[in-house]
């Protein structure tokens with residue numbers, strides 16, 4: 001009996017998650033439509049496993065959006081192991097990877113992952129400020145110093161929040177996460 005209650009609980013949990021997720025999607029699409037300036041959205045994603053991340057970092061560092069009980073999560077140790085092997089976890093991602101926009105468009109960067117990210121403009125893609133996650137790449141100057149560097153801290157996007165980037169000049173702009181530097185997006189402004 002107890003077991004079947006657990007199963008139903010999980011099922012209801014999934015249905016509720018689906019409804020909340022759909023609601024959030026609808027709301028952000030609505031907000032985009034309402035704004036007069038053209039907007040383009042980039043989504044930050046990750047699949048952090050709350051149990052292992054929070055044990056190492058702090059309680060509630062990784063919020064459970066990855067459905068860890070169903071296996072859709074990467075442990076803290078696995079994230080580092082994959083990066084060290086040169087095959088960083090593809091669940092940590094900015095979507096889309098390439099974006100073409102017209103000048104005057106506002107970029108809306110939404111963190112739908114479970115942990116903080118940065119959306120930091122760099123001259124050249126490279127490593128972030130946590131060397132074991134860099135797959136051997138050098139730390140890029142724009143990420144150096146981590147959050148003790150105000151310029152880096154300003155580009156941080158917490159879970160469930162969004163950042164707006166305006167006034168991008170014509171040409172190519174490269175953005176990466178200074179924590180998980182394989183999260184990369186190229187924005188072409190025409």
Ligand SMILES: [Cu+2]
Nearest residue numbers: 117177179180
């Ligand atoms: Cu990140």
